[in-house]
Amino acid sequence: MEQTFEKKQAVVLLSGGLDSSTTLAVAVNQGYFCHALTFLYGQRHQIEIDASRKIAQSFNITDRHRIIRLDPQLFDSSSLTAGPPVPLDRDQNEMSRHVPSTYVPARNTVFLAMALAYAENVGAFDLFIGANAVDYSGYPDCRPEFIQAFEKLANLATNAGVSGQKISIHAPLMNLNKPQIIQLGLDLGVDYSLTWSCYNPSPDGIACGRCDSCIIRKNAFQSIGEVDPIAYQF
Amino acid sequence: MEQTFEKKQAVVLLSGGLDSSTTLAVAVNQGYFCHALTFLYGQRHQIEIDASRKIAQSFNITDRHRIIRLDPQLFDSSSLTAGPPVPLDRDQNEMSRHVPSTYVPARNTVFLAMALAYAENVGAFDLFIGANAVDYSGYPDCRPEFIQAFEKLANLATNAGVSGQKISIHAPLMNLNKPQIIQLGLDLGVDYSLTWSCYNPSPDGIACGRCDSCIIRKNAFQSIGEVDPIAYQF
Numbered sequence: 001m002e003q004t005f006e007k008k009q010a011v012v013l014l015s016g017g018l019d020s021s022t023t024l025a026v027a028v029n030q031g032y033f034c035h036a037l038t039f040l041y042g043q044r045h046q047i048e049i050d051a052s053r054k055i056a057q058s059f060n061i062t063d064r065h066r067i068i069r070l071d072p073q074l075f076d077s078s079s080l081t082a083g084p085p086v087p088l089d090r091d092q093n094e095m096s097r098h099v100p101s102t103y104v105p106a107r108n109t110v111f112l113a114m115a116l117a118y119a120e121n122v123g124a125f126d127l128f129i130g131a132n133a134v135d136y137s138g139y140p141d142c143r144p145e146f147i148q149a150f151e152k153l154a155n156l157a158t159n160a161g162v163s164g165q166k167i168s169i170h171a172p173l174m175n176l177n178k179p180q181i182i183q184l185g186l187d188l189g190v191d192y193s194l195t196w197s198c199y200n201p202s203p204d205g206i207a208c209g210r211c212d213s214c215i216i217r218k219n220a221f222q223s224i225g226e227v228d229p230i231a232y233q234f
Numbered sequence: 235m236e237q238t239f240e241k242k243q244a245v246v247l248l249s250g251g252l253d254s255s256t257t258l259a260v261a262v263n264q265g266y267f268c269h270a271l272t273f274l275y276g277q278r279h280q281i282e283i284d285a286s287r288k289i290a291q292s293f294n295i296t297d298r299h300r301i302i303r304l305d306p307q308l309f310d311s312s313s314l315t316a317g318p319p320v321p322l323d324r325d326q327n328e329m330s331r332h333v334p335s336t337y338v339p340a341r342n343t344v345f346l347a348m349a350l351a352y353a354e355n356v357g358a359f360d361l362f363i364g365a366n367a368v369d370y371s372g373y374p375d376c377r378p379e380f381i382q383a384f385e386k387l388a389n390l391a392t393n394a395g396v397s398g399q400k401i402s403i404h405a406p407l408m409n410l411n412k413p414q415i416i417q418l419g420l421d422l423g424v425d426y427s428l429t430w431s432c433y434n435p436s437p438d439g440i441a442c443g444r445c446d447s448c449i450i451r452k453n454a455f456q457s458i459g460e461v462d463p464i465a466y467q468f
Contacts, residue, residue, distance in 0.1 A: 068305045070305075105351045105354030105355055105392065106391055116340040117343070141391040152383050156374065
């Protein structure tokens with residue numbers, strides 16, 4: 001806490017997916033000394049954890065990347081953990097109509113709360129999250145009003161807020177669509193071959209190409225005329 | 235989620251201390267079907283975990299009491315975990331002057347976020363926390379504006395909020411002083427011999443009588459002419 005850094009510190013939520021990896025690139029590009037947090041919360045597959053490690057390594061922050069284990073009991077009604085199966089082959093209209101079963105209860109609230117605790121420990125006042133309201137797949141905790149409400153909370157909840165420091169929650173992808181996010185990441189040098197997006201991989205770790213996340217990703221690469229560097233089953 | 239309950243469900247944060255035990259009694263008394271969450275976050279002593287078990291048992295909710303393990307890395311700058319020693323022998327003026335070193339970064343934010351996730355899983359819309367702004371020892375995340383901000387966040391963050399349900403954060407002790415809290419608990423049948431408050435117990439598990447928490451508790455029992463049923467070293 002008493003250390004003086006040349007650079008402002010930030011805590012970045014890093015899932016190993018496309019959005020969070022791009023968000024980390026934005027924070028690094030803005031000159032922040034970045035810490036990254038990845039959460040293990042009973043996901044069906046560990047591939048995205050491995051992806052987060054590779055991404056952290058690609059940004060040379062392996063020693064400031066923490067994998068935080070959360071008690072999976074808290075999240076067990078979601079299809080990303082132990083609930084109903086992941087929906088497949090939906091078009092983007094269907095996706096936007098309902099909050100999908102891949103929604104994990106209060107996930108971003110829990111992740112940001114943890115990031116806030118961690119930020120207080122390391123003396124950071126800036127948190128980065130890859131939340132996105134455009135291609136956000138219907139999650140309520142990806143909307144700008146959620147981010148604003150969390151920022152307000154953070155400044156009431158902490159020593160930093162009480163002592164007149166301002167805690168900022170940055171969601172630099174909020175108003176970008178998926179093609180714009182990918183273009184931004186490519187411009188900032190993100191290696192998307194390291195990122196993981198699929199909700200429903202094969203046993204040998206190949207993206208399904210049919211879940212919401214794969215469909216959005218594939219369409220986005222296609223729309224900007226870029227090749228998605230990962231393999232798909234379909 | 236699809237179950238129908240005669241009673242409304244609630245999720246209660248239960249530390250095993252005096253305030254949270256009284257809060258559980260309030261929720262039970264208001265007719266809620268209560269779930270209780272206790273967090274293990276690298277506290278120096280496990281006595282309060284044992285206390286939480288005894289309290290849950292005394293309210294017949296052992297099967298709805300979960301002990302949730304949190305990654306202690308998130309909290310390690312606090313004196314309750316691995317930071318500087320607990321301050322002793324302070325008077326209540328001193329306590330209220332500064333946020334003390336026993337402050338755990340963003341603790342209530344993390345605990346409420348977890349409770350919110352759990353509430354979504356069990357289908358509860360009511361969360362109870364023993365936060366208190368009167369004898370609150372200077373913690374920023376015990377103030378009414380913090381609770382209000384969290385309630386607003388909760389309704390933006392969740393399916394419940396999006397689908398028109400109202401999530402409520404109840405802090406029934408907010409405006410009570412410690413003597414009033416104890417009187418309320420005694421009226422509701424809380425067995426305070428089961429509760430634990432001390433930040434700094436002896437190796438054989440006797441309350442120190444000298445930390446902020448012991449001093450506030452002892453003074454409060456004395457002021458209402460009741461005997462504190464636990465033993466103290468001093």
